Amino acid sequence: MNAELQTKGRAAKAASRVLGTLGAEAKNKALHTIAAAILQEEANILAANRQDIEAGRVAGLSEALLDRLLLTSARLQSMANDVRAVANLPDPVGEEFDSRRLPNGLQLSKRRVPIGVIGVIYESRPNVTIDISALCLKSGNAAILRGGKESVHSNQALARAVQLGCEAAGLPAATAQLIESTDRELVREMLRANGLIDMIIPRGGAALHQFAIENASVPVITGGIGICHVYVDRAADPAKITPIVVNAKVQRPSVCNAMDTLLVHRAVAAEVLPAVADALAQYKVDLRCEPNALSILGGAAGVQPAGPADFDTEFMALIAAIKVVDSLDEALDHIYAHGSGHTEAIITEDYSAAMRFTNEVNAAAVMVNASTRFNDGGQFGLGAEVAISTQPLHARGPMGLKELTTYKWVVFGTGQIRP
Amino acid sequence: MNAELQTKGRAAKAASRVLGTLGAEAKNKALHTIAAAILQEEANILAANRQDIEAGRVAGLSEALLDRLLLTSARLQSMANDVRAVANLPDPVGEEFDSRRLPNGLQLSKRRVPIGVIGVIYESRPNVTIDISALCLKSGNAAILRGGKESVHSNQALARAVQLGCEAAGLPAATAQLIESTDRELVREMLRANGLIDMIIPRGGAALHQFAIENASVPVITGGIGICHVYVDRAADPAKITPIVVNAKVQRPSVCNAMDTLLVHRAVAAEVLPAVADALAQYKVDLRCEPNALSILGGAAGVQPAGPADFDTEFMALIAAIKVVDSLDEALDHIYAHGSGHTEAIITEDYSAAMRFTNEVNAAAVMVNASTRFNDGGQFGLGAEVAISTQPLHARGPMGLKELTTYKWVVFGTGQIRP
Numbered sequence: 001m002n003a004e005l006q007t008k009g010r011a012a013k014a015a016s017r018v019l020g021t022l023g024a025e026a027k028n029k030a031l032h033t034i035a036a037a038i039l040q041e042e043a044n045i046l047a048a049n050r051q052d053i054e055a056g057r058v059a060g061l062s063e064a065l066l067d068r069l070l071l072t073s074a075r076l077q078s079m080a081n082d083v084r085a086v087a088n089l090p091d092p093v094g095e096e097f098d099s100r101r102l103p104n105g106l107q108l109s110k111r112r113v114p115i116g117v118i119g120v121i122y123e124s125r126p127n128v129t130i131d132i133s134a135l136c137l138k139s140g141n142a143a144i145l146r147g148g149k150e151s152v153h154s155n156q157a158l159a160r161a162v163q164l165g166c167e168a169a170g171l172p173a174a175t176a177q178l179i180e181s182t183d184r185e186l187v188r189e190m191l192r193a194n195g196l197i198d199m200i201i202p203r204g205g206a207a208l209h210q211f212a213i214e215n216a217s218v219p220v221i222t223g224g225i226g227i228c229h230v231y232v233d234r235a236a237d238p239a240k241i242t243p244i245v246v247n248a249k250v251q252r253p254s255v256c257n258a259m260d261t262l263l264v265h266r267a268v269a270a271e272v273l274p275a276v277a278d279a280l281a282q283y284k285v286d287l288r289c290e291p292n293a294l295s296i297l298g299g300a301a302g303v304q305p306a307g308p309a310d311f312d313t314e315f316m317a318l319i320a321a322i323k324v325v326d327s328l329d330e331a332l333d334h335i336y337a338h339g340s341g342h343t344e345a346i347i348t349e350d351y352s353a354a355m356r357f358t359n360e361v362n363a364a365a366v367m368v369n370a371s372t373r374f375n376d377g378g379q380f381g382l383g384a385e386v387a388i389s390t391q392p393l394h395a396r397g398p399m400g401l402k403e404l405t406t407y408k409w410v411v412f413g414t415g416q417i418r419p
Numbered sequence: 420m421n422a423e424l425q426t427k428g429r430a431a432k433a434a435s436r437v438l439g440t441l442g443a444e445a446k447n448k449a450l451h452t453i454a455a456a457i458l459q460e461e462a463n464i465l466a467a468n469r470q471d472i473e474a475g476r477v478a479g480l481s482e483a484l485l486d487r488l489l490l491t492s493a494r495l496q497s498m499a500n501d502v503r504a505v506a507n508l509p510d511p512v513g514e515e516f517d518s519r520r521l522p523n524g525l526q527l528s529k530r531r532v533p534i535g536v537i538g539v540i541y542e543s544r545p546n547v548t549i550d551i552s553a554l555c556l557k558s559g560n561a562a563i564l565r566g567g568k569e570s571v572h573s574n575q576a577l578a579r580a581v582q583l584g585c586e587a588a589g590l591p592a593a594t595a596q597l598i599e600s601t602d603r604e605l606v607r608e609m610l611r612a613n614g615l616i617d618m619i620i621p622r623g624g625a626a627l628h629q630f631a632i633e634n635a636s637v638p639v640i641t642g643g644i645g646i647c648h649v650y651v652d653r654a655a656d657p658a659k660i661t662p663i664v665v666n667a668k669v670q671r672p673s674v675c676n677a678m679d680t681l682l683v684h685r686a687v688a689a690e691v692l693p694a695v696a697d698a699l700a701q702y703k704v705d706l707r708c709e710p711n712a713l714s715i716l717g718g719a720a721g722v723q724p725a726g727p728a729d730f731d732t733e734f735m736a737l738i739a740a741i742k743v744v745d746s747l748d749e750a751l752d753h754i755y756a757h758g759s760g761h762t763e764a765i766i767t768e769d770y771s772a773a774m775r776f777t778n779e780v781n782a783a784a785v786m787v788n789a790s791t792r793f794n795d796g797g798q799f800g801l802g803a804e805v806a807i808s809t810q811p812l813h814a815r816g817p818m819g820l821k822e823l824t825t826y827k828w829v830v831f832g833t834g835q836i837r838p
Binding site for chain 1: 439440450494521525527530532534535585600608613617618631632633635636638639656659662663665684755773777778779781782783784786787788789790792794798799800810811812813815816820825826827828829830831832833834835836837
C-alpha cells in the first residue's frame with residue numbers, strides 16, 4: 001500500500017477512537033475553531049488557490065470550471081459560516097432506539113455511534129474539503145479526503161486550516177486528512193484499504209461511481225446518478241402540471257434530481273403537451289419526443305424525434321425526453337425499465353393512482369404533486385447533505401449526519417447467562 | 420456471466436417487483452403453503468438427502484458433518500414449524516418513520532421497503548435453504564441461494580418444495596431459487612452480479628467472508644467472526660464471575676459469540692483465576708495463559724503458556740486465552756487491538772467502569788454482567804436471524820427481518836416547486 005495512505009489511514013483510525021467518545025460540546029467547539037482558522041488562513045488559502053487557477057488556465061479548463069475552482073474572501077466567509085451551521089445541527093451520536101427489556105431482565109438498546117473512518121473521493125470544488133470535514137467531525141468520524149488534482153493546492157491549504165482548528169480545540173490533527181498525492185492509483189488503493197477506511201463516498205460523475213463499484217472492497221455508497229421521471233396522469237390538476245414540470249427541468253438542470261423524462265397519459269396529452277412545450281421553450285429546453293408525442297408537438301420550437309438512448313440518459317442539461325403512455329401501468333413499467341432509482345414524481349388528483357405510484361415505484365424518493373428537485377438533504381430538513389444514495393443498503397436518498405453513523409447494541413445485565 | 424445465474428437473476432428481479440407490493444396476508448399464506456409443501460415432499464427430500472449422505476460418506480466427511488447434513492422426518496417437521504413461525508412474525512415492510520411536515524407543506528416519510536434480490540452463499544446445513552427462503556419472502560425479497568456442494572441434492576429438493584409452496588399461493592416460483600451448478604466460479608460471479616442481486620450474505624467461515632470482501636462488487640454483509648472478550652473488573656461481583664465466564668465459553672463453544680479471551684484485573688486475579696480455572700477444567704477447557712496468569716495458574720489442569728497467536732484467534736472450541744491486566748484502560752486497549760468487533764463483556768459492580776466500557780468499546784454488542792452468548796437474534800427478541808454483522812454499514816449485530824429491508828422517501832405534495 002502507498003505509504004502516505006498507510007500513514008494517514010493509521011492516524012485516522014487512532015483519531016476515530018478519540019472522536020467516537022466525544023460529546024457534542026467538544027465537537028462543536030472544534031467546529032468553531034475550524035471556522036476561525038479558515039478565516040485566519042485566508043492569505044495562505046487564496047495564494048494556494050491562485051496556483052490552482054493558474055495551472056487550470058494553462059491546462060485549458062473552461063471558465064465554468066475555473067469559477068467552480070475559484071476561492072474568494074466572500075467564499076471563504078461562506079465556508080466558515082457553513083461550518084458554524086454544522087455546529088448548530090443536533091448531534092446524532094448517542095441516540096438510543098429499539099430499546100427493550102427482555103423477559104430475563106436484560107436491558108437492551110441500539111446506541112448510535114460513528115462509523116469510524118470515512119473516505120471521500122471527490123472532484124473539483126474545493127469547498128467539499130471543508131463540508132465533508134465538518135460533517136464527519138460532527139458525526140464523530142475521521143475523514144480521509146482525496147480531491148481532484150485541479151484543486152490540490154487549495155485543498156491542501158483548506159485541510160491545513162481544518163487541522164489547525166482541530167488542534168486549537170485539542171482534537172487530533174488526523175481528524176481530517178487530505179491525501180496529497182495525485183497519483184490515480186491511490187484512488188484504487190483507497191477503495192481497498194479495509195481495516196483503515198470503513199466507508200467510501202465517491203462524489204462525482206457516473207464514471208467515478210462505476211469505478212468505485214467495480215474496484216472497492218471497502219463498502220461504498222453509490223448514487224448521484226438520476227434518470228428522473230415526471231408522470232402526468234390523466235387526472236392531473238392542469239394548474240399544477242406546468243409549474244412542476246418546468247421547475248423539475250429548469251430550476252437547476254445540471255444536477256441529479258432534475259427531470260429527464262416527461263411521461264404524459266394519452267387522454268390528456270393533446271392538451272398538456274403543447275402548454276408544457278411552450279413553457280419549456282421559454283427556457284430553450286430541447287424536447288426529444290417519441291412518435292406519439294412528436295405527432296402532437298411536431299414543428300414546435302426545440303422539438304425533435306427521440307433517439308434510441310434518450311430514455312436512458314441523465315441529461316444534466318436543458319434537454320427532456322417526452323413520451324405518451326396509455327395508462328398508469330405503462331408509466332410504471334417505463335419507470336421500472338428506465339429509471340435509476342433516484343427520484344420519480346406523479347402529478348395526479350386521483351387518490352388510487354397516487355397510492356399505486358408511491359407503493360409500486362422503487363426509488364430513493366417517490367413524490368406526488370411535487371417537483372423532483374426537492375430530493376435534497378437541505379430541502380428535506382436534514383440540515384446538511386453528504387451525498388444522495390441510490391443504492392438500497394445503509395442509507396437511501398439524501399444522507400445527512402445520521403446517515404454517517406451506525407449503532408452498537410448495548411446490553412445491561414445483572415449476571416444473566418444463556419440457558 | 421454464467422447462463423444459469425443470468426436466467427435466475429432476471430427471474431428473481433421480476434419476482435422481487437411482485438413481492439415488493441404484497442401485504443403480510445399474502446406472504447403469510449405462502450409461508451403456510453411452503454410449510455405444507457415441505458411435508459408433502461418428504462419422500463423426495465429424504466431420497467435426495469440420502470444421495471448427499473452417501474456421497475458424503477464416500478468423500479470421507481466426518482460423522483459430525485454427516486449429522487449436520489442429515490435430514491429426517493422429525494427435522495423436516497421442525498423446518499416446517501420454523502416457516503410457520505416466520506409467518507407469525509410482524510411484517511417490517513410498510514412501516515413509516517422519521518415522518519415530518521416541511522414548512523412548505525410537503526408531507527415526508529421514510530417508508531420501509533424490501534431490498535430486492537438477496538443472494539446467500541452458505542455451507543453445509545440444508546435447513547438454511549428453508550430459513551433464508553422464508554425470511555426473504557416475509558421481508559418481501561427474492562432470494563438466490565448457493566449452498567455447499569455436499570448438500571446439493573437436499574437443497575434442490577428443499578428449494579423445489581419452497582417453489583411448489585409459492586406457486587400454490589399464487590406467488591412467482593422465482594421467489595426463491597437455488598443455483599444448481601456447483602462450479603466454484605459461480606460464487607465469484609454472484610458476488611459481481613450487480614443489477615441482478617442487491618445484497619449478498621455469506622454464511623460460513625472466515626475464508627468465505629474474506630473471499631466475499633475481496634471479490635464482491637455487490638454490497639456484502641460480512642460478519643460471523645468473533646474474537647470475544649470477557650473482562651473481569653477489579654469491582655466484579657464474585658458471584659457473577661464464574662457463571663458468566665463458564666457460560667460464555669462452554670455453553671456452545673463452536674459459535675462466533677463464545678468467549679475466546681478472558682481478561683482479569685490484577686487486583687482480583689489471584690482470587691478469581693483459580694476458581695474460574697477449576698470450573699472450566701470440569702468442561703476440559705484448555706487455558707492459554709500469558710505469564711502473569713500462568714504464574715497464578717501454573718500446574719493446574721489444562722493450563723499452558725499462551726502462544727503468539729492465541730490472543731488473535733477465534734477458537735471455536737474448548738480453548739480460552741487468559742491475560743491479567745493492570746487496569747480498565749489496559750483491558751480497553753487490549754480489546755481495541757485484538758477484538759473483531761463482535762461481542763465484548765465486562766463483569767463489574769463499578770458504575771463508572773460499566774459506563775466507560777459500554778461507551779468506549781466499539782463492537783456489534785457490548786455487555787455488562789451478561790454472557791457473550793446472548794448476542795443472537797433469537798435471544799435479542801428479533802424472532803429470527805439471517806446473520807450477525809460485524810461491519811458497520813446497514814446493520815450491525817443480529818440481523819432479523821427489519822435488517823432485510825431498506826426505505827424509500829415518500830413525499831406527498833399539493834403542487835410545491837423548489838424556489
